[in-house]
Each structure stands twice: as C-alpha cells, then as structure tokens.
Amino acid sequence: xxxxxxxxxLNGTVRMPGSKSHTIRAVxxxxxxxxxxxxxxxxxxxxTLSAVNxxxxxxxxxxxxxxAQWLVKGFSASxxxxxxxxxxxxSGTSLRMAVGTAGLLDKGYAVFTGDEQIRRRPSGPLLASxxxxxxxxxxTRENDLPPFIVAxxxxxxKTQIKATSSQYFSALLVNCPFGDGQxxxxxxxxxxxxxxxxTLSWLDRVGLRYENHNFERFxxxxxxxxxxxxxxxxxxxxxATFFLCAxxxxxxxxxxxxxxxxxxxxxxxxxxxLRAMGAKIDITDEAIIVSADKLVGVELDLNATPxxxxxxxxxxxxxxxxxxxxxxxxxxxxxxxxxxxxxxELSKLGAEIKELPDGLEISQSELKGGRVDGNDDxxxxxxxxxxxxxxxxxxxxxxxxSAAVTFPNFVELMNKLGADIHTEQ
Numbered sequence: 001x002x003x004x005x006x007x008x009x010l011n012g013t014v015r016m017p018g019s020k021s022h023t024i025r026a027v028x029x030x031x032x033x034x035x036x037x038x039x040x041x042x043x044x045x046x047x048t049l050s051a052v053n054x055x056x057x058x059x060x061x062x063x064x065x066x067x068a069q070w071l072v073k074g075f076s077a078s079x080x081x082x083x084x085x086x087x088x089x090x091s092g093t094s095l096r097m098a099v100g101t102a103g104l105l106d107k108g109y110a111v112f113t114g115d116e117q118i119r120r121r122p123s124g125p126l127l128a129s130x131x132x133x134x135x136x137x138x139x140t141r142e143n144d145l146p147p148f149i150v151a152x153x154x155x156x157x158k159t160q161i162k163a164t165s166s167q168y169f170s171a172l173l174v175n176c177p178f179g180d181g182q183x184x185x186x187x188x189x190x191x192x193x194x195x196x197x198x199t200l201s202w203l204d205r206v207g208l209r210y211e212n213h214n215f216e217r218f219x220x221x222x223x224x225x226x227x228x229x230x231x232x233x234x235x236x237x238x239x240a241t242f243f244l245c246a247x248x249x250x251x252x253x254x255x256x257x258x259x260x261x262x263x264x265x266x267x268x269x270x271x272x273x274l275r276a277m278g279a280k281i282d283i284t285d286e287a288i289i290v291s292a293d294k295l296v297g298v299e300l301d302l303n304a305t306p307x308x309x310x311x312x313x314x315x316x317x318x319x320x321x322x323x324x325x326x327x328x329x330x331x332x333x334x335x336x337x338x339x340x341x342x343x344x345e346l347s348k349l350g351a352e353i354k355e356l357p358d359g360l361e362i363s364q365s366e367l368k369g370g371r372v373d374g375n376d377d378x379x380x381x382x383x384x385x386x387x388x389x390x391x392x393x394x395x396x397x398x399x400x401x402s403a404a405v406t407f408p409n410f411v412e413l414m415n416k417l418g419a420d421i422h423t424e425q
Contacts, residue, residue: 001424002425003411010417012417049064050094090115122143123146133159154183163196165333237270249318256290317387346362349372370395372397
C-alpha cells in the first residue's frame with residue numbers, strides 16, 4: 001500500500017488518539033497487579049495490541065472487546081510460562097517490558113521474537129542487567145538481537161546500565177519492584193529522559209516505591225505488590241507531532257484537541273521547537289492552535305525526543321537558512337536508522353540534507369515531489385506524507401501500511417483538515 005500526498009492548505013479541528021507509551025505501560029502494570037484494572041481511552045494500534053498479546057501469553061486476562069476501555073485481570077507479579085513463542089510484531093516497547101516481566105518467572109522459559117525490524121534492534125544492556133540481577137536472558141544468535149530466551153528469577157542485587165534506549169531502563173523500573181530483593185541500578189548513560197520520567201510517574205501512580213538519586217542511581221525495594229487501578233490514557237504527543245508540524249508547514253488555524261501540556265510525554269517539546277522556528281502557536285485549555293508562518297533554521301537537541309526527528313527534518317526543509325538536529329544518535333536503532341533513511345528519502349525529493357554521526361543538517365530546500373520508500377517505519381511514512389503538503393508535485397510513499405503501528409487513522413484525520421492525502425494499493 002502507498003500514500004499519495006499533494007500540496008494542501010490545512011484548516012479545522014482534530015482530536016488526537018491515546019498515547020502509545022502510556023497505553024503499553026498501563027497494560028504492563030495492570031498485568032503485574034493483583035485484581036482488576038480498567039484502562040480507559042487506550043490507543044488501539046498494532047503496537048499496543050502487541051503488548052496485549054504479550055501479557056496475555058504471560059498470564060494476564062485482558063478483555064479488549066470494548067475499544068473505549070480495556071479490562072485487565074492481573075497475575076500478581078507471577079507470570080505464567082507461555083504456551084508458545086511471544087511475537088511482539090514491530091513493538092520495541094512491548095518487547096523490552098515483557099522481557100523484563102519474563103524475568104519474574106518462577107520456572108520455565110519465555111521466548112520472544114518479532115518482525116524483521118525488531119530482530120535487528122539490540123537489547124544487550126537489558127539482557128545483561130537481567131542476568132546480573134538473578135534472571136536468565138540470552139539472544140539465540142548471541143548478538144544481543146531477538147529472538148530472546150528469558151527466565152527468572154529476578155532476585156535483586158546491583159547492576160549498571162547504559163540506556164542508549166530508555167526502554168531498557170524503563171523495563172527494569174517496571175519489573176524490579178516485583179523481584180525478590182532490593183535492586184540498585186547505576187545509570188551510566190540515559191537517553192530519552194522524559195520516557196523514564198513517564199515510567200516513574202506510573203510507579204508513583206500505582207504506589208511502587210523507589211529512590212531516585214538524580215537519575216544516576218536508583219534503589220528499588222523488592223517483593224512489592226500493587227492492586228488493580230482505573231486510568232484514563234492521555235492523548236499522544238508523538239502522534240500529535242505530525243499534526244503540529246503539518247500545521248506549521250501548511251496550516252491556517254489548525255486546532256489540535258486532547259493534549260495536556262502538563263503530561264510527562266517528552267514530545268510535547270515539539271511545540272517549543274516549532275515556536276523557536278517561527279510557527280504561530282497558541283495554547284488554550286481546549287486545544288493547541290497552530291498556523292503556518294515564515295520559518296527560520298535553528299539548532300535543536302533532540303536527545304529527549306528521537307521520535308520527533310523524522311517530522312522535524314521535513315519542517316527544516318522549509319525553514320530559512322540551516323537547521324541542525326543533533327545529539328540523537330539513538331535514532332539509528334529505532335525501527336530503521338532514521339538518520340540515514342530521512343537523509344536518503346528527503347534527498348530524493350530535492351532536499352539539501354547532510355547526515356551527521358548524531359543527527360542531520362538541513363538547508364532550506366524546494367521540495368519537488370516524487371516517489372520515496374517509507375522503509376516500513378511508521379514515523380518515516382507519516383513524516384514523508386508531510387513533505388507532500390509543501391512539494392511542487394505529489395509525494396508517493398511506499399509501505400504506507402506501517403502507519404497502523406501507532407496511528408491507524410492518520411490519513412483520515414489529515415483529510416479532516418483538508419489535506420490532499422489518500423492511500424492506494
């Protein structure tokens with residue numbers, strides 16, 4: 001399937017879907033709880049359904065028949081041995097969270113795999129910490145890449161971690177409280193800090209105890225228990241990034257509803273990025289209102305917001321002068337090497353773009369349109385669709401089906417704003 005995106009002016013109102021990151025954390029912790037939980041307004045997407053499948057196979061009873069609220073009966077931190085291999089599809093967050101939970105098994109093994117992209121994404125630091133803390137975690141190919149074989153049991157102790165991906169550390173924070181003894185974690189490197197802050201906010205919400213020493217050292221008591229909970233999932237700033245950026249490129253009073261600037265999601269920083277570049281943005285209690293204006297190049301440290309890189313790269317093409325997106329080398333270990341891919345695909349459209357070791361340098365460019373490859377990466381696909389809104393000729397993006405990983409109704413909501421975007425087989 002492909003997306004065809006053409007020059008457009010956007011106007012109107014859209015409401016953002018629920019947060020993928022919050023939904024997956026809610027599924028994990030509800031599964032680890034004793035008793036029942038209700039997750040209101042979850043994101044229903046391929047990634048979150050991968051989390052549901054993973055935790056069902058580990059013993060949780062999860063009813064998703066009502067898409068507006070999911071009902072979870074937890075296994076009280078005592079997962080079951082799966083009947084089959086757990087396939088997480090394309091969901092790195094689901095993989096890392098569930099691998100950590102499999103470290104709580106009392107007997108037996110869990111085997112994890114995923115699609116071709118997942119099998120290229122490393123998790124070595126997480127595997128090493130599980131082994132140091134008493135569990136068992138191995139890559140079947142002995143290269144830190146899935147498939148993984150995981151067993152328990154986490155007993156506590158000391159570990160060091162380089163969180164080149166915040167997901168490694170978040171998986172430990174979610175699961176170590178249920179291990180047998182106290183865990184001490186020394187954090188040698190922490191990328192994407194806001195995602196860890198989100199995880200800590202969930203620990204606070206459900207009553208899990210920990211000591212945070214300036215994000216450099218954590219002490220987590222073991223043998224903790226939590227009860228089921230009710231939670232409403234906030235709207236997703238990572239998904240909203242594409243609408244914020246689209247409006248900054250081609251918008252006239254675009255209203256984006258459902259977002260909470262007080263939420264822990266790191267991608268809310270995209271509002272500040274776009275303001276720094278000159279976009280007109282007003283924030284009210286009901287909506288974020290964005291209009292296009294003359295954009296100027298800036299230098300942006302994207303370490304905390306790697307998922308924003310593809311969309312911001314497109315915005316940079318329309319900003320006067322040069323824009324530098326830097327300190328985001330971890331973008332190379334996402335669904336694709338997003339630095340290399342965005343440089344390659346935007347160049348096809350006429351962008352003047354230079355790949356850096358840790359980012360991109362982009363000069364104002366007249367995008368001419370053409371055919372590009374989404375590289376089976378949902379955020380790359382959606383970012384390239386934004387390029388079509390400001391290109392001389394349509395942009396045709398192959399691999400459009402991957403947008404369903406996080407944002408199944410992306411095209412529908414863009415159309416609601418007047419975007420000339422459609423899909424075809």
